Amino acid sequence: MTTTAESPETTTAAAALSPWHGVADAAERAHWEAVAAEVGARLGTDALERDRANLDPHAELNLLREAGLINLLHPAEFGGGGAHWSTALHVVRVLARTDASVAQVLAYHYINASNIVFSAAPEAQEAWFRASIEGNWVWGDSVNPVDPALEVVREGDGYRLNGLKRFSTGASVGDVVLLNARITAGEDADRFLYAVLDHDREGVEYLGDWNALGQRLSASGSVRFNNVRVEAADVLGLDSPEAFASLLTPGIQLAFGNLYLGIAEGALAQGTQILRNRPNAWFLSGADTYRHDPFVQRTVGEFVAQIEAADALAERVGIHFDRAADRGGDLTWEERGELAIAVAKLKVVTDAVALEVTHRIFEVTGSSSANQRVGLDLHWRNVRTHSLHDPVDYKKLEVGAHHINGEFQPVSLYT
Structure with missing residues (x-):
């Protein structure tokens, strides 16, 4: 996924500074709670029927985009909502009252997108934030740490990716997919690569095999990566030693x-x-x-x-x-x-x-x-x-x- 700035060096640790300052105040909480309650009420009108249909929640995520919930945690200076974590996760709770599947996708989106801060070099973060905010990106993931079946090897200034990841929440409906894979060879062997791929990247296959008892619209099916090219500009960074x-x-x-x-x-x-x-x-x-x-x-x-x-x-x-x-x-x-x-x-x-x-x-x-x-x-x-x-x-x-x-x-x- 190419951003508007150069790709960060993959050896750079997470940012020393946080974009989240202080704690949420009452006005912030009240505003976003009201927004989430309105969206939740709309989702609640047909939650059971949609659960039974067991389809990926594309239309539902558009409701979240329109309400500003997708960009809620992103810094206001770049056009995001500028809210705090306690507010964002309270929004998840409000939505879960009527549609826990969509609430789960949103929760994972917040965590996945936060890798801009936790994994990317400080000088690259603005470009990632602006791209995500302007595109209103939903961040799905293919990370599942107990299913380490991805193989990523260095190839020129990028990587080549192969393998399968189950339980890839939001991947099939997200605008981008966050992946986490252990590098198998080279100077960075045994470190974890964090990269972001656009949904339609060549070689990425969404298997549509999520058919659970509940959380049926969480889009948590498997993803297969078939000889996928990971460009340097797709890389957020490598795992960081920082708390x-x-x-x-x-x-x-x-x-x-x-x-x-x-x-x-x-x-x-x-x-x-x-x-x-x-x-x-x-x-x-x-x-x-x-x-x-x-x-x-x-x-x-x-x-x-x-x-x-x-x-x-x-x-x-x-x-x-x-x-x-x-x-x-x-x-x-x-x-x-x-x-x-x-x-x-x-x-x-x-x-x-x-x-x-x-x-x-x-x-x-x-x-x-x-x-x-x-x-x-x-x-x-x-x-x-x-x-x-x-x-x-x-x-x-x-x-x-x-x-x-x-x-x-x-x-x-x-x-």
Whole structure:
């Protein structure tokens, strides 16, 4: 993918300075929450039908473009939204209430595009940002670190790429595809290359094999690279030894926490609407309607309390991430580790809350809500599918090992 400036040297580390300063204020949050709520309402009108069609979300992403959500995190000085991470991931949460698949694509887009900061040389970043903003690019990815089947070898001033990557979220619908591949030979052998390819690059094949229980519109199918030429201008950079560059992992895990929390909120909202419309009551309850049944009220009370507790934690961790992103190259590994633990706590909590709420909401909505035309199962299918992304037990381990022994897990694209 050619930008308007020369390609960065691939040996350059991530930028010492961050484009994200301070923390989000109330005005910023309120503005983008309102925008996301409007888009989410539009997506919610036919989310179930689109889920059943299982088609890539091209039209849905156009809604995000039109609303300004695609460029929300990009610096205002280059024409972007100039928002903070806590705001961007709150937007993901709002969208997940009605369409968790599209919310996932947007979350991955934010992480993928942030590689402009985390991987590209400082002098090249403006050109990348301007190209992305002016093109309104959605950034898909082909990164999956547990599927290291890509082979990239040096060829002249560029590279030659071959192999297969599964679970390439957003790749088939993105304007560009971020790839991550280990270099197999030469002076940079065993380092990871980050490069950006335009969607229609010769030799890139989208297999369209995503057919999961949930998150069906997340465009997470496999991509095959058949002798693909990676030009020097396509290269963002190589993996960096800086703590700041490694914010990608707590960033994506924080996105997951917000995704799951949004799904739980969506299930509770839909379930509450169904419950309020239920006639009569269980004959032993002594109540006139189900909404006045004490056991129903008790169950909903549990859900509300759990979600609001998770909400408070999500807000706190979001601000923590804003402050870490503001640190730029001054971020220490200790600070990065503390952030990762905070994010892991949120992941543990929201995973449990979302699975609990989406599963047990049927206890108060009744047998008729299991009818497929209602679609209440969409929330459970979505969180059940995505929560398998990486085992939550290992997030519990992270938290426990740190609490007992002060240990941090080895840095990776999962920890």
